[in-house]
Amino acid sequence: MAGHQQFVYLCGIAGLPAPSPALEVLAGTGWEVVVPDLPGFDGRAGFQPPDDYLGWLTVVWDALDATGALPCPVVGASVGGMLAADLAALRPEAVSALALLAPFGIFDETHPGLDLYALPATERMAHLFAKDVPEPFVDRFGHLGPDEGPVARYICDVAAASLVWPLGDRGNARRVHRLPGPTLLLWGDQDELLPIAVSARWTEAAGVPVEIVAGAGHLLEWDAPEEVATRLAEFLAGD
Amino acid sequence: MDTRSWSRPTLSPVKLLWFHLMPYPELPDDFNKKHRSVWVDIDPGLFDPDVMADCYERYSDQLVHAEECGFDGICVNEHHGNGYGLMPSPNVMASVLATRTSRVAITVLGNSVALYNPPVRVAEEMAMLDLLSRGRLISGFPVGTSMDTAYAYSVNPGTLRARYHEAIELIMKAWSATEAFPFNGRFTQMRYVNVLPRPLQKPHPPIWIPGGGSVETWDYCSTNDFVYAALSYYGHLMAKETVSGYWRRVEANGKDPNPYRLAFLQFIGVGDTDEEAYRLYKEPAEYFFNRSLHVYPGYADPPGYVTEASARARYRSQVRTVARAKQAKHDLTWDEMVEKGYVVIGSPDTVRETLTDVARTFNCGHLLTMLQFGNMSDELTRYNTELFGDKVAPGLRGLFADAEDHWWPANARAA
Numbered sequence: 252m253a254g255h256q257q258f259v260y261l262c263g264i265a266g267l268p269a270p271s272p273a274l275e276v277l278a279g280t281g282w283e284v285v286v287p288d289l290p291g292f293d294g295r296a297g298f299q300p301p302d303d304y305l306g307w308l309t310v311v312w313d314a315l316d317a318t319g320a321l322p323c324p325v326v327g328a329s330v331g332g333m334l335a336a337d338l339a340a341l342r343p344e345a346v347s348a349l350a351l352l353a354p355f356g357i358f359d360e361t362h363p364g365l366d367l368y369a370l371p372a373t374e375r376m377a378h379l380f381a382k383d384v385p386e387p388f389v390d391r392f393g394h395l396g397p398d399e400g401p402v403a404r405y406i407c408d409v410a411a412a413s414l415v416w417p418l419g420d421r422g423n424a425r426r427v428h429r430l431p432g433p434t435l436l437l438w439g440d441q442d443e444l445l446p447i448a449v450s451a452r453w454t455e456a457a458g459v460p461v462e463i464v465a466g467a468g469h470l471l472e473w474d475a476p477e478e479v480a481t482r483l484a485e486f487l488a489g490d
Numbered sequence: 491m492d493t494r495s496w497s498r499p500t501l502s503p504v505k506l507l508w509f510h511l512m513p514y515p516e517l518p519d520d521f522n523k524k525h526r527s528v529w530v531d532i533d534p535g536l537f538d539p540d541v542m543a544d545c546y547e548r549y550s551d552q553l554v555h556a557e558e559c560g561f562d563g564i565c566v567n568e569h570h571g572n573g574y575g576l577m578p579s580p581n582v583m584a585s586v587l588a589t590r591t592s593r594v595a596i597t598v599l600g601n602s603v604a605l606y607n608p609p610v611r612v613a614e615e616m617a618m619l620d621l622l623s624r625g626r627l628i629s630g631f632p633v634g635t636s637m638d639t640a641y642a643y644s645v646n647p648g649t650l651r652a653r654y655h656e657a658i659e660l661i662m663k664a665w666s667a668t669e670a671f672p673f674n675g676r677f678t679q680m681r682y683v684n685v686l687p688r689p690l691q692k693p694h695p696p697i698w699i700p701g702g703g704s705v706e707t708w709d710y711c712s713t714n715d716f717v718y719a720a721l722s723y724y725g726h727l728m729a730k731e732t733v734s735g736y737w738r739r740v741e742a743n744g745k746d747p748n749p750y751r752l753a754f755l756q757f758i759g760v761g762d763t764d765e766e767a768y769r770l771y772k773e774p775a776e777y778f779f780n781r782s783l784h785v786y787p788g789y790a791d792p793p794g795y796v797t798e799a800s801a802r803a804r805y806r807s808q809v810r811t812v813a814r815a816k817q818a819k820h821d822l823t824w825d826e827m828v829e830k831g832y833v834v835i836g837s838p839d840t841v842r843e844t845l846t847d848v849a850r851t852f853n854c855g856h857l858l859t860m861l862q863f864g865n866m867s868d869e870l871t872r873y874n875t876e877l878f879g880d881k882v883a884p885g886l887r888g889l890f891a892d893a894e895d896h897w898w899p900a901n902a903r904a905a
Contacts, residue, residue, distance in 0.1 A: 300648035302676045369788045401805045408793035413648030
């Protein structure tokens with residue numbers, strides 16, 4: 252690795268209440284992690300979901316372009332993986348390498364997985380992880396206090412839910428053949444939302460093999476930070 | 491045929507409407523123990539089509555019977571994948587009722603317009619119903635519950651309300667436009683909007699908006715001069731906060747406190763005596779509240795279904811949280827249902843006194859009576875309806891006789 256190294260990270264379905272340990276490992280090895288300010292995921296008041304997925308791509312690309320980081324490697328987790336895959340498929344010049352961590356975007360009727368938003372809100376976080384819910388997710392936005400914290404959590408969930416409602420399939424299977432460069436596909440074998448079998452649909456459509464992370468749930472970089480960081484570091488080093 | 495506009499009203503006393511949910515009456519005794527939810531993913535194997543065919547016949551007869559008993563209007567509504575409300579298309583049932591009745595308002599408290607694309611289909615069917623009923627239609631436009639919209643019909647809750655408002659805008663314009671027009675909405679684009687037939691009532695049938703208690707809906711109703719129909723199943727005591735909140739927004743929006751701006755739903759059981767009513771309505775009430783209202787809590791809170799303002803208010807409201815928690819346990823006793831006002835029961839005098847107080851306190855000119863609920867038999871339903879019509883309704887007729895109902899169909903007539 253030489254010179255200034257950076258990659259963009261697009262967060263998962265529960266937002267990014269704190270830097271993930273995996274990203275911190277990478278930051279410790281000299282990578283600058285650029286996290287764009289995605290509308291709604293920050294819990295800020297006044298958020299209105301875009302009318303449709305094209306609207307989402309527009310606001311996400313605006314946020315990405317505002318960072319000034321592109322072109323560079325892009326890492327996307329969960330819903331962020333879906334957005335990252337479309338960025339690479341539709342703006343290939345912007346993405347020098349693509350790492351997808353259990354991305355949404357392709358739904359498999361034979362493996363529907365858990366409908367996160369058909370759970371009471373208080374029960375959702377436990378299903379995103381194979382291990383204990385990491386502390387930052389126990390009380391997301393808790394720093395805003397007992398009145399505004401729950402509202403911010405709600406807004407964050409509105410953003411994520413509007414991206415994936417009702418199935419989390421935005422037709423990515425029909426576009427991922429356009430992925431231009433090197434792609435890494437990681438998947439937790441304990442993913443309740445997107446069962447590991449769904450990864451086969453990505454492999455079929457994109458021609459990318461899946462690398463399984465044992466003992467990890469949907470937000471796998473939180474369940475297995477060292478392993479995910481290692482695989483990301485190796486992949487990014489080859490960019 | 492009189493085709494006068496409902497916007498030119500006459501003085502009229504309180505309106506009494508008979509509301510039917512059309513429940514499935516044979517859910518098993520252990521339903522709430524062995525099944526997760528009465529809604530969305532309820533086991534279709536529980537439903538016998540022959541039983542439901544009999545129900546449709548019996549229930550539509552009951553609605554016709556309400557006209558014979560002197561009620562001013564009859565009501566149908568819309569639910570999907572629901573074991574206590576088996577009218578996925580209220581318009582189908584309303585078309586039956588429009589031709590089997592001659593006097594009452596046909597009150598369709600569906601359609602959840604955001605579910606239909608293009609929404610002009612709703613404009614067309616409402617116009618047909620207005621013609622079939624010869625100008626007796628009330629057109630209700632609920633947002634729809636989260637169960638119906640976000641889950642049973644998979645509409646994105648984050649854009650549901652924007653779709654809803656746009657759909658109503660399109661329908662209203664389609665009813666009044668003098669020529670075909672293009673519509674370039676955020677969710678619906680049409681080159682040619684030309685709804686035929688048009689409604690008989692001009693400029694359009696009265697618009698009622700069923701709602702649960704959001705500030706946005708109160709403002710939407712009052713600023714657009716639509717009726718707000720408070721449709722909680724939990725009775726008048728629980729509804730006080732909702733109704734007072736609505737009237738505060740009416741005042742804040744500079745509108746008059748006309749009692750006919752409001753409709754309110756109440757479960758009711760009338761007997762010859764208080765004791766008889768207590769005995770008669772226990773079983774159907776327990777069936778409804780403890781068995782068929784068994785809704786999986788996960789379907790109540792899809793992100794985006796309520797606005798940020800309503801979410802903020804909800805997180806600060808202890809009252810509703812407690813009520814929900816209690817209901818979710820399915821352990822309500824009959825005494826609790828009565829005490830909390832979920833069901834108003836008693837002799838004709840008792841019921842009349844309570845409803846008079848409710849109507850006056852709420853300043854409510856449209857009383858929606860739920861006189862069939864749960865697994866109530868046809869015989870008891872008719873008994874309840876007849877007692878109400880004969881002995882309760884006359885005592886309510888003096889209410890609001892000096893007010894003008896701007897929201898009543900042109901050709902609906904009193905008995």
